[in-house]
Amino acid sequence: MPSEFVAARKKPPPELLFAACRKKQQPPPPGMAFVPSEFAAAGVGRKRQPAPPVEIRRVWAHNVEEEFRIIRNAIDHFPYVSMDTEFPGVIHRPTKHPALLTAGDRYDLLRRNVDALHLIQVGITLAASPTAAPALAFEINLSDFDQRVHRHAAESVQLLAEHGVDLAAHRRHGVRASALAPLLMSSGLVCSHGAVKWVTFHSAYDFAYLVKLLMGRKLPRSMAEFLNLVRVFFGDEVYDVKHMMRHCGGELYGGLERVAAALQVKRAAGRCHQAASDSLLTWDVFRRMRELYFLKHGVEAYQGVLFGLELDMDMPSNKTPSLPLVAAR
Numbered sequence: 001m002p003s004e005f006v007a008a009r010k011k012p013p014p015e016l017l018f019a020a021c022r023k024k025q026q027p028p029p030p031g032m033a034f035v036p037s038e039f040a041a042a043g044v045g046r047k048r049q050p051a052p053p054v055e056i057r058r059v060w061a062h063n064v065e066e067e068f069r070i071i072r073n074a075i076d077h078f079p080y081v082s083m084d085t086e087f088p089g090v091i092h093r094p095t096k097h098p099a100l101l102t103a104g105d106r107y108d109l110l111r112r113n114v115d116a117l118h119l120i121q122v123g124i125t126l127a128a129s130p131t132a133a134p135a136l137a138f139e140i141n142l143s144d145f146d147q148r149v150h151r152h153a154a155e156s157v158q159l160l161a162e163h164g165v166d167l168a169a170h171r172r173h174g175v176r177a178s179a180l181a182p183l184l185m186s187s188g189l190v191c192s193h194g195a196v197k198w199v200t201f202h203s204a205y206d207f208a209y210l211v212k213l214l215m216g217r218k219l220p221r222s223m224a225e226f227l228n229l230v231r232v233f234f235g236d237e238v239y240d241v242k243h244m245m246r247h248c249g250g251e252l253y254g255g256l257e258r259v260a261a262a263l264q265v266k267r268a269a270g271r272c273h274q275a276a277s278d279s280l281l282t283w284d285v286f287r288r289m290r291e292l293y294f295l296k297h298g299v300e301a302y303q304g305v306l307f308g309l310e311l312d313m314d315m316p317s318n319k320t321p322s323l324p325l326v327a328a329r
Helices: 014-022 064-074 103-116 154-162 167-173 177-185 204-215 223-234 241-247 256-262 275-293
Strands: 056-059 080-086 121-127 136-141 197-200 238-240
Touching: 056 064, 056 275, 064 121, 064 136, 064 177, 080 204, 080 275, 103 204, 103 223, 121 275, 136 167, 136 275, 154 167, 177 204, 197 275, 204 223, 238 241, 241 256, 241 275, 256 275
Parallel strands: 056 136, 080 197, 197 238
Antiparallel strands: 080 121, 121 136
16 A cells, blocks of 8 residues: 555544444433443443444535544444445446357456446445444445436436435535545555455446546456456455355345345345445345355355456466456346
8 A cells, every 4th residue: 555545543442433433323222322242342331232223324525534534443343344336327238148248348348337437326334243233334425427417327327316316416515536535545444454354245346436436547458457456455355245145055046135135134224226225235134144054164265256257366367367247236
């Protein structure tokens, strides 16, 4: 990481961090004073109690610095990050049957779509361990997309509007991508040298948009170079729930909503097709899948594989990927 992004920051005591992160949430019912388990060892409180519902913290230009201060202080306590993005659909589609596309064709399709379009939202959920309930959720609203002038898939933008995404508010009050990139670089979320673990659902496009944002330029033409950048920014411990579903005995299939329903996992907050809410649901689906299908052998065998790329990012660098990339979410 460049030296200008390495911030030597003094951590507040855990009890002060907890107060700052939860200050806008509704208090628990009387007699249910919440003490998160990750702070119990620090002597905060004497008795573990159920966690209150997670509040989605909305991040706009006016509060982005304060919210990233919270993220920087929280990430050491909550190093498991579930991520989702929202973007204006896809405008480039294959000209032949998807089964006939080569690996180069498929990556080129993703690259052309991401390079041509703008990110709308980034949602992240933080948790203390693979089994812990979500502790914090942030929805970062970006300002760069304007459907009046920028290319987009009309049906995708309409779907976002129907689910509460206010694109006019994004234009007026959102965070510019150029301002978000250095905040992400100094947050402790990326380039963490393995300290942060990422959980996603069908995330090739999600990571592609973040790689483009972090680099400040278009995606590399090579699929192998792109996957290397994913590894550089996000590390080896990246889990794609959609990929893990293939190892659940054929019992799980479909999109995030269908999988959550099959696992009897309820949405913790917000609405579908909003990034923070979907990142929360992704985290809870991951926890439930891990409990039901991976408790004995663990999930480590499935790290570093993005669904659609189906490539182990730990493979030798002299091997050229030749695996499919699926655009549908």
